[in-house]
Amino acid sequence: MDLSTHELKQISKTDIGGGIIMKNMIKQVFHSSKFVIGFVIFIVLLCTIIFYPLLVTDDPLSMVGGLFYKPGTYVSVKDVAQTDQYTLKINTSSVKLQSISKADKESMASWLIKFGNVKKSEIDTNNIQSLVNLWLKNYNSSADQTGLLSAEKKQYVRLNDKINKLASNEDIYIAAKDKDGVLKSNAPIDSRSFVNTKDVLNKRTFILGTDNFGRDVLTELAAAMGTSLKIGLVAGIIATMLGLLLGLLAGYVGGTLDDFIMFITNIFTVIPSFILLVLISFSVGESARGVMLTASIIGITSWPWTTRSVRSQVISLRNRDHVNLSKLSGHSLPKIILTDILPYIASYVVMAFILQISSGILAEAQLSMLGLGPATTKVSTLGLMMNWAIANTAPLSGSWWAFLPVILAITLISFSLNLMNTGLDQVFNPQLRD
Numbered sequence: 001m002d003l004s005t006h007e008l009k010q011i012s013k014t015d016i017g018g019g020i021i022m023k024n025m026i027k028q029v030f031h032s033s034k035f036v037i038g039f040v041i042f043i044v045l046l047c048t049i050i051f052y053p054l055l056v057t058d059d060p061l062s063m064v065g066g067l068f069y070k071p072g073t074y075v076s077v078k079d080v081a082q083t084d085q086y087t088l089k090i091n092t093s094s095v096k097l098q099s100i101s102k103a104d105k106e107s108m109a110s111w112l113i114k115f116g117n118v119k120k121s122e123i124d125t126n127n128i129q130s131l132v133n134l135w136l137k138n139y140n141s142s143a144d145q146t147g148l149l150s151a152e153k154k155q156y157v158r159l160n161d162k163i164n165k166l167a168s169n170e171d172i173y174i175a176a177k178d179k180d181g182v183l184k185s186n187a188p189i190d191s192r193s194f195v196n197t198k199d200v201l202n203k204r205t206f207i208l209g210t211d212n213f214g215r216d217v218l219t220e221l222a223a224a225m226g227t228s229l230k231i232g233l234v235a236g237i238i239a240t241m242l243g244l245l246l247g248l249l250a251g252y253v254g255g256t257l258d259d260f261i262m263f264i265t266n267i268f269t270v271i272p273s274f275i276l277l278v279l280i281s282f283s284v285g286e287s288a289r290g291v292m293l294t295a296s297i298i299g300i301t302s303w304p305w306t307t308r309s310v311r312s313q314v315i316s317l318r319n320r321d322h323v324n325l326s327k328l329s330g331h332s333l334p335k336i337i338l339t340d341i342l343p344y345i346a347s348y349v350v351m352a353f354i355l356q357i358s359s360g361i362l363a364e365a366q367l368s369m370l371g372l373g374p375a376t377t378k379v380s381t382l383g384l385m386m387n388w389a390i391a392n393t394a395p396l397s398g399s400w401w402a403f404l405p406v407i408l409a410i411t412l413i414s415f416s417l418n419l420m421n422t423g424l425d426q427v428f429n430p431q432l433r434d
Contacts (some may be wrong), residue, residue, distance in 0.1 A: 035423025234362030238299025243306025251314025
């Protein structure tokens with residue numbers, strides 16, 4: 001194929017113009033609202049991963065609490081007893097009764113009507129003091145409770161214990177040993193006595209409570225997000241590089257090599273990638289499954305769709321004028337691919353890489369939920385946290401802080417990455433460009 005000097009100049013101008021257009025598209029990326037929103041969310045999560053361990057230097061896997069402790073601040077009882085007390089004019093009994101939930105009130109009313117011989121007109125669930133008085137007067141665990149399941153009877157017994165504890169006005173004494181080693185107590189503690197928490201030296205705040213191992217969920221979550229993101233990055237790099245390499249070779253070289261690569265790709269495409277991922281993870285064995293090996297397994301099972309997409313892009317580019325000019329100039333295959341083809345599909349590769357990171361994080365979470373994730377006690381991942389929470393019946397016990405923040409973290413990471421990908425697609429795809 002012979003090209004005239006005029007045609008060569010036109011091709012050169014086209015390449016320069018294409019470079020300018022690409023630069024303008026890159027500038028337009030941050031004009032996409034979807035990309036900006038996704039980018040901001042991702043940066044916030046990334047800053048949390050980086051800076052939280054600098055502010056809270058505790059080991060994220062240290063077992064400082066107990067099984068599913070509720071979110072809140074925990075203070076030393078001994079320190080409270082030794083701290084200066086202040087009297088506040090507050091009706092503490094009424095406040096304690098107000099903590100009874102609406103569901104418990106309805107359960108109390110239901111039992112009193114069915115088994116306590118109390119008329120419905122006598123019950124006012126809005127007057128908690130009156131309701132508690134009726135309950136204390138009429139509830140009897142030995143009463144005939146025909147129609148209730150054994151679990152429901154036990155639930156009413158626990159509710160009765162809770163109400164008795166809240167309604168109790170028994171005096172509480174603090175005793176200390178005198179010089180002779182004999183326990184002596186002062187006057188009972190006034191129900192209106194308070195201490196200033198700033199005066200209590202030993203205290204610990206668990207913003208998201210503790211998990212089944214007694215570990216601070218927030219500290220563990222920040223570390224788990226970092227580990228899961230690392231798995232996603234490694235898996236994304238492996239999958240994107242494999243898919244890019246095979247797609248470039250298949251699309252540009254063609255012929256027998258193209259047929260062979262597509263044959264292998266089609267085999268991997270027919271077999272569901274997650275099934276393949278599960279089989280490989282299981283065959284590796286629990287003792288060998290570390291964080292990096294899990295990421296590698298995810299990566300080597302996620303390349304087929306990238307290969308097919310890159311191949312189709314390269315096929316549309318390999319007969320362009322600038323590529324033919326490079327062929328006539330005697331450029332080598334690697335140089336033609338790197339300088340004349342790869343820059344034109346770079347935006348697509350970036351978008352594929354972002355999706356591969358998101359897919360890698362989700363794949364690790366799925367594997368860990370099945371017990372096939374990283375087998376390690378040194379680090380935690382989002383998937384492992386979910387596995388531990390489900391295995392220890394956190395949803396059934398109402399310990400939402402052990403699993404909901406994890407679900408939210410996975411959702412935000414995936415959402416931000418996919419939103420960034422959509423924004424890039426709007427900029428680089430002429431059919432979607434505003």
